[in-house]
Amino acid sequence: MSNSNREFLLVSRPHGIPTDENFKLEINSRPVINDGEVLVETNYLSVDPYMRGRMSGVKTYTAPYELNKVLTGGVVGKIIESKNESFQVDDIVEGHLNWADYSVSNGKTLRKVDPDLAPISSALGVVGMTGLTAYFGLLDIGKPKEGETVVVSGAAGAVGTIVGQIAKIYGCRVVGIAGSNEKNKYLEDELGFEATINYKTENVKEALKEKCPDGVDIYFDNVGGDISDAVMSLLNFHARIAVCGIISEYNNIKPSTGPRIQRYLLNRSALMKAYIVRDYHERFDEGYEQLGEWVKEGKLTYRENIINGLENAPQAFLGLFHGKNIGKQLVCVRSES
Amino acid sequence: MSNSNREFLLVSRPHGIPTDENFKLEINSRPVINDGEVLVETNYLSVDPYMRGRMSGVKTYTAPYELNKVLTGGVVGKIIESKNESFQVDDIVEGHLNWADYSVSNGKTLRKVDPDLAPISSALGVVGMTGLTAYFGLLDIGKPKEGETVVVSGAAGAVGTIVGQIAKIYGCRVVGIAGSNEKNKYLEDELGFEATINYKTENVKEALKEKCPDGVDIYFDNVGGDISDAVMSLLNFHARIAVCGIISEYNNIKPSTGPRIQRYLLNRSALMKAYIVRDYHERFDEGYEQLGEWVKEGKLTYRENIINGLENAPQAFLGLFHGKNIGKQLVCVRSES
Helix, strand or coil, X not given: CCCEEEEEEECCCCCCCCCHHHEEEEEXXXXXXXXXXXXXXXEEEECCCCHHHHHCCCCCCCCCCCCCEECEEXXXXXXXXECCCCCCCCCEEEEEEECECEEEECCCCCEECCCCXXXXXXXXXXXXXXXXXXXXXXXXXXXXXXXXXXXXXXCCEHHHHHHHHHHHHCCCEEEEEECCHHHHHHHHHHCCCCEEEECCCCCXXXXXXXXXXXXXXXXXXXXXXXXXXXXXXXXXXXXXXXXXXXXXXXCCCCCCEEEXXXXXXHHCCCEEEECCHHHHHHHHHHHHHHHHHHHHCCCCCCCEEEEECXXXXXXXXXXXXXXXXXXXXXXXXXXXX | CCCEEEEEEECCCCCCCCCHHHEEEEEEECCCCCCCCEEEEEEEEECCCCHHHHHCCCCCCCCCCCCCEECEEEEEEEEEEECCCCCCCCCEEEEEEECECEEEECCCCCEEECCCCCCHHXXXXXXXXXXXHHHHXXXXXXXXXXXXEEEEECCCEHHHHHHHHHHHHCCCEEEEEECCHHHHHHHXXXXXXXXXXXCCCCCHHHHHHHHCCCCEEEEEECCCHHHHHHHHCCEEEEEEEEECCCXXXXXXXCXXXXXXXXXXXXXXXXXXXXXXXXXXXXXXXXXXXXXXXHHHCCCCCCCEEEEECHHHHHHHHHHHHHCCCCEEEEEECCCCC
16 A cells, blocks of 8 residues: 555646646545545546546536546545445445545445456446446337347447447347447447448448438437437437437537437437436446346456556546547556455 | 319429419319218318428328328318218317318218317317327426426417416426517416517527526427527426427428537436327327316417418418417318308
């Protein structure tokens, strides 16, 4: 255990694409815990596109990150000190903690992770917030039925890869849109997607027409922008659109413009519902249980893209906007020991 | 009873705003009925914005009108001949029939109207498709709760006036957007809307901010376009948008463009659902009953704008796109006798 604690602060708000200058790594003393608290040593840190929204000063569904304060996100780590009777030293936990070597928690929002069930990093991905995001968005908004066509954008990302696999568990035909042939090969060969589209090299609208001959029943949207525009004219009657993210838009200074979609929704009595995973917090246990079971049964596989070193967290985060990751992007701050 | 039958045909598809030349009034013989059929003499004919969609050749939620065939729409009329044991001569009925003096029906989709309960024209409006459209869109998609703010566009139209009144029955604060001070005076003074906005003379976005100090919980959209854009940044968390119509768009040759709305929905976990009243056909009886009761109790009032003469049906229809009507626009083909 070190006596110092590296912590990443947000020191300025990004205007457009974030840069190194928005972040600052500070070295402080390892924090001291009070009664009721625990000290968590970070193993893995999750970087997620939604964090870009919190870096802006705008109030959205989550409070913005405060300037000159430590950034926070999903963390898996080990309890190394405990003054809370619910936690013992060496417990592995997951929670919303600091971009730092050490975080203090009162334990209320920590979840214990069983390291014998699966690699502990999966508590940030497939059996963590990422998995829950895919699970509730697809099932509660999409309501997939056997034989339906599901289109997933950002298909090779952390959420997209899980959405596609759950859709397949439900007997759907899955078409993924991603940004490289390597990603699409993974989606088709390893995850069994029926078809894929490379949005960087193909005309998405034409490709969708060809690859969705029966139209689109569910569109799971991680990206927004013109890829989403292209899906609209292919919607089937009573189609459902789950708006999970708009990665193509987070770095825009002004909202982009495109064809207004009311017409397309109206022609098909379609539904578009945006959500954040927290909307479903009362059902998280159900989600964890089902996702864990599917992983155990081999129905849900996952891939992680791990960058080593807390000092590389901003780079890992920025990589999300350049399509660098297949599956879940993590930062390994300290290997499990 | 006349031996001739005037019938309006669609003879060309409008490109942009429809003109007289798209319609042709033909005089044919009064039709002869077969076993199982009835002959209906038209009293009132409903003209509705959605008909513009059917005049285009595009397949949407309803089949397009066929060229050189008689136009159809909501009709209230009297049975003047019957070879169907479910209907007697002099029964008043409502159904989807021809823009004509006389229509033949097999009775399957006709609904009997009790002329002693309310003026028979109301079977096309407040206790007809119009009322059902308001009822199901607001209640099933909007799910109004006491104290919430409901914004209605096209507020002085047939559907809008009913939506606002039902929202008030549910204890909501109602803000209407319409196109004249006369309309807004009616909405505030006679229907009790809390506030109104004249979109022709006011900056809608600024006016909405002022008139919705607690944000917007439900947006009932009849118009689309930039009025709807203006509502987006005021949505509250878990806001609901019912997309009922896009009257600002029906005459556009190409879909219009505007700020993409996924960002606004995502920031508020909001829902946008488009619908047609037929989606709720299994619950029509519930709707008719409740609407009739509210009318009887004086909780739901309505206004009709009646143009006389079948020959003026196209003008009545075109008037919808120029904001000429307050409440339900009807054509009186033959007064009740």
